[in-house]
Amino acid sequence: xxxxxxxxxxxxxxxxxxxxxxxxxxxxxxxxxxxxxxxxxxxxxxxxxxxxxxxxxxxxxxxxxxxxxxxxxxxxxxxxxxxxxxxxxxxxxxxxxxxxxxxxxxxxxxxxxxxxxxxxxxxxxxxxxxxxxxxxxxxxxxxxxxxxxxxxxxxxxxxxxxxxxxxxxxxxxxxxxxxxxxxxxxxxxxxxxxxxxxxxxxxxxxxxxxxxxxxxxxxxxxxxxxxxxxxxxxxxxxxxxxxxxxxxxxxxxxxxxxxxxxxxxxxxxxxxxxxxxxxxxxxxxxxxxxxxxxxxxxxxxxxxxxxxxxxxxxxxxxxxxxxxxxxxxxxxxxxxxxxxxxxxxxxxxxxxxxxxxxxxxxxxxxxx
Numbered sequence: 001x002x003x004x005x006x007x008x009x010x011x012x013x014x015x016x017x018x019x020x021x022x023x024x025x026x027x028x029x030x031x032x033x034x035x036x037x038x039x040x041x042x043x044x045x046x047x048x049x050x051x052x053x054x055x056x057x058x059x060x061x062x063x064x065x066x067x068x069x070x071x072x073x074x075x076x077x078x079x080x081x082x083x084x085x086x087x088x089x090x091x092x093x094x095x096x097x098x099x100x101x102x103x104x105x106x107x108x109x110x111x112x113x114x115x116x117x118x119x120x121x122x123x124x125x126x127x128x129x130x131x132x133x134x135x136x137x138x139x140x141x142x143x144x145x146x147x148x149x150x151x152x153x154x155x156x157x158x159x160x161x162x163x164x165x166x167x168x169x170x171x172x173x174x175x176x177x178x179x180x181x182x183x184x185x186x187x188x189x190x191x192x193x194x195x196x197x198x199x200x201x202x203x204x205x206x207x208x209x210x211x212x213x214x215x216x217x218x219x220x221x222x223x224x225x226x227x228x229x230x231x232x233x234x235x236x237x238x239x240x241x242x243x244x245x246x247x248x249x250x251x252x253x254x255x256x257x258x259x260x261x262x263x264x265x266x267x268x269x270x271x272x273x274x275x276x277x278x279x280x281x282x283x284x285x286x287x288x289x290x291x292x293x294x295x296x297x298x299x300x301x302x303x304x305x306x307x308x309x310x311x312x313x314x315x316x317x318x319x320x321x322x323x324x325x326x327x328x329x330x331x332x333x334x335x336x337x338x339x340x341x342x343x344x345x346x347x348x349x350x351x352x353x354x355x356x357x358x359x360x361x362x363x364x365x366x367x368x
Contacts, residue, residue, distance in 0.1 A: 005029060005030060005031040006029075006030050006031065006080045006081070006255070007030070007031045007032075007033055007077045007078055007079045007080060008025055008030050008031070008032050008033065008079060008080065008081045008082065008083060008251060009032075009033050009035060009070075009073065009074060009077070009079045009081070009082040009083070009121075010022060010025075010032050010033065010034050010035065010082075010083050010085065011035045011036070011064045011070075011082065011083070011084050011085055011086035011108070011112060012035075012036055012040075012041075012064075012084075012085030012086030012087065013032060013033075013034030013035065013036055013059075013083075013085065014034055014036040014038060014041035014042070014043070014045050014046065014059070015036070015040060015041045015085060015086075016184070016194070016195045016196070016240065017085055017127065017184060017240060017243060017244065017247075018034070018036070018041075018083075018085040019041075019045050019048075019049060019193045020188060020193065020240045020241055020243070020244040021083060021085075021243075021244040021247045021248070022034065022049055022053075022057075023049065023052050023053060023188065023193075023244065024241070024244035024245050024247070024248045025247075025248055025251070026053045026055065027053075028248045028252070030248070030251070031058070032058075033058050033059075033060065033073065033077045033079060034046075034057065034058065034059040034060065035059075035060045035062060035064060035070065035073055035086070036059065036060075036061065036062075036086070037061065037062060037063045037064075037086075038061065040088075040198070041196075042196065042339070042340035042341070044340040045193060045340060046059055048192040048193050048340075049193070051192060052188065052190060052192055052193070058077070060073045064084075064086045064108045064111055064112055065103075065104070065107055065108055065111050066111070067111045067114050067115050068115075070111060070112055070115035070116075071114075071115040071118045071119050074115055074116060074119035074121050075119045079119070079121050080121060080123065080255065081121065081123035081124065081125070081251050081254060081255060082112060082116060082121065082123070082124050082125070083124075083125040083127065083247055083250075083251065084108075084109060084112055084124060084125070084126050084127060085127045086108055086112075087104055087105040087108055087156075088100065088101050088104050088105060088153070089129075089153065090153065090202050091131070091151045091153045091154070091202070092202070093153075094151050094152035094153035094156070095151055095152060098152040101152045101153055101156050102152065102156055102159075105153075105156035105157070105159075105160065106156050106159050106160060106163070109126070109160045109163060109164075110163065112124070113163070113164075113167060122171075122173050122174045122175060123174075123175040123251070123254040123255060124164070124174070124175070124176055124177070124254075125177040125178075125179065125247055125250045125251055125254065126160060126161070126164055126176065126177070126178050126179070127179060127181075127247070128157045128160070128161055128178050128179055128180045128181075128262075129153075129154065129157045129180060129181065130180050130181060130182045130236075130264065130266070130303070130305065131149060131150075131151065131153065131154035131157065132147045132149050132154055132157050132158045132161065132180060133145050133146070133147060133148065133149075133180075134146075134147070134148030134149055134150045134154070135148070135150065135298070135300050136300075136303070139302050139303065139304060140268065140304050140305055140306040141264065141303070141304070141305050141306060142264070142306040142309075143180070143262055143263060143264055143306075143309055150298060161178055161262070164176045164178065168260055174260070175254040175255075175258060175259070175260055176254075176260040176261075177250040177251075177253065177254050177260065177261055177262075177263075178261070178262040178263070179246060179247065179250055179263060179265050180262065180263070180264050180265070181238060181243055181246070181264070181265040181266065182235070182236035182237070182238055182264070182265070182266040182267075182303070182304065182305050183203070183204075183235050183236055183237045183238060183266075184238050184239075184240045184243050185203070185204075185205040185237050185238070185239065185240065185325045185329060186205070186239040186240045186241065186320070186324065186325035186326075186328045186329050187240065187328045187329055187331065187332035188240075188241065188328065188332075189241075189328050189331070191328075191331040191332050191334070191335040191336070192335075193332075194328075194329070194332030194333075194336065194339075195240075195329075195332070196336070196339030196340050197339075204235075204273065204276060205237070205276070205325070205326075205329050206329075207219055208276065208277065208280050208288060208329075209280075209329050209330060209332070209333035210333070211288055211289065211290075212280065212284050212286045212288060212330065212333065213333050213334065213337050215337065217289065218289035218290055218291060219277070219288060219289070219290040219291075220290070220291055220292075220293045221273050221274070221290050221291070221292050221293065222293050222294065222295055222296045222299060223292075223293075223294065223295035223296070223299060224292045225295075226295075226301035226302075227301050228272055228301055228302060229272065230272050230274045230275070232272045232273035232274045233272065233273055233299055233300070233301060233302070233303075234270035234271065234272045234301065234302040234303065234304065235270055235271065235273075235303050235304065236266040236267055236268070236269065236270055236271075236303065236304035236305050237267070237271055237276065237322060237325055238265060238266050238267055238318055239318065239320035239324055239325045239328070241320065241328075242265075242267075242318040242319060242320050243265060245316065246265045246310065246314065246316050249310075249314040249315060249316040250263075250314060252314075253313065253314050259313075261309075261313050261314075263307075263309045263310040263313060263314065264305040264306060264307055264309065264310060265305070265307065265310055265316075265318075266304060266305030266307050266318065267304070267305075267307070267318045268304065268305055268306065268307040268308075268318075269304055270302055270303070270304040271322050275322065276322065276326070277290065279322045279323050279325075279326045280326040280329070280330065282323065282326070283323060283326035283327040283329075283330050284326070284330040
C-alpha cells in the first residue's frame with residue numbers, strides 16, 4: 001500500500017472516463033486502484049497511465065459482480081472510497097438487451113455496495129447520466145428537473161440512484177455522491193489516452209474524428225430543422241478531463257464532510273452539431289464531409305445543464321472549451337487511428353501490477 005495516500009477504488013477504471021479520472025486522482029494526491037474485467041477496455045491503457053503518472057499502476061482484473069473479489073480488493077488496499085464507472089452504456093443496445101443491462105448495471109452496483117459494507121468503506125461516487133432526465137420540459141436542466149428515463153440504460157441509472165438513496169436513508173454513515181453528467185468528449189492533451197469505441201461510435205465526437213482521419217466517408221447529421229440558431233441539435237459537451245476533475249472533487253467533498261449530494265456536471269452551455277464540426281475543422285485543418293438526415297426519434301432540440309450546484313457544493317466548474325475538446329480529440333485520433341490497437345504506439349516497459357485474474361502476456365510487472 002502506498003504510504004500517506006488515500007486509496008480509491010475505480011470500478012471500470014481502465015475505460016474512457018475511468019482512465020482520465022485515474023490520472024486526475026494521482027495528480028490530486030490519491031492512489032487509485034483499478035478494478036476492470038477489460039470487456040470494454042484495452043490492457044494497453046495501463047502502460048499509458050504509468051507513462052502519464054510516472055508510477056506503477058495497480059490494477060485488479062475482475063468483474064464487479066463478484067462480490068467476494070471486490071471485498072478482498074477493498075480490504076487489501078485499505079480503500080477509503082470508491083468511484084463506480086463499471087457498466088454498460090449504449091442506449092440502443094439496452095433496448096435490445098434490457099436484461100443484460102439490468103443485471104450488469106444494477107447488479108454491479110448492489111455487488112459493490114455489499115462489498116463496501118463488509119469492508120467498512122462507506123463513501124461512494126456514482127457515475128450517473130443526464131439521460132435520467134429524459135426529454136426535459138425546461139432548459140437548462142437542474143437537479144430538481146423531473147427524472148423520466150426513456151431507455152433501459154437510462155432507467156438502470158435511475159434505479160441505481162434510488163438504491164443509493166435507500167441505503168443512505170437506512171444507514172446515515174454512508175456518504176453518497178451522484179454525478180449526472182452530460183456529453184463527455186475529448187482526450188488527454190498528451191494524446192496517450194482517449195475514447196476507443198468498438199464498432200461504429202454511438203456518440204458524435206468519435207464519429208467526427210474517424211471521418212477526419214479517413215476511416216469513415218462522411219458524417220450524418222440527424223435533423224436540420226430544430227428551433228436552434230443553425231437548425232441542428234444543441235448539446236452540452238464536456239471535456240473528459242473536466243469530468244475527471246469533477247469526480248475528484250466529489251471524492252474530496254465526501255471525505256471532507258458528511259454530506260451526500262446529487263449534482264449535474266456540464267459546461268452550462270450548448271454547442272450545435274454544426275458548431276462542433278466548425279470547431280473540429282479549425283482544430284484539425286481537415287474538412288468534415290457530412291449530409292443531413294431526418295431527425296431521430298427521441299432527439300430533442302436543446303439539452304444542457306444548470307451547473308451552479310456543482311460549483312457551490314464541490315467548488316468545481318468546467319474550464320475547457322469546445323476548441324480544446326476538438327483539438328485533444330484530434331490529437332488522440334491522429335496518434336491512435338485504431339485506438340489502443342494501433343501498432344507501435346504503446347510504451348512497452350513493465351509498468352503495473354495485476355491481481356485477481358489470468359493476465360494477458362502484455363500485462364507484466366510486479367504484484368503488490
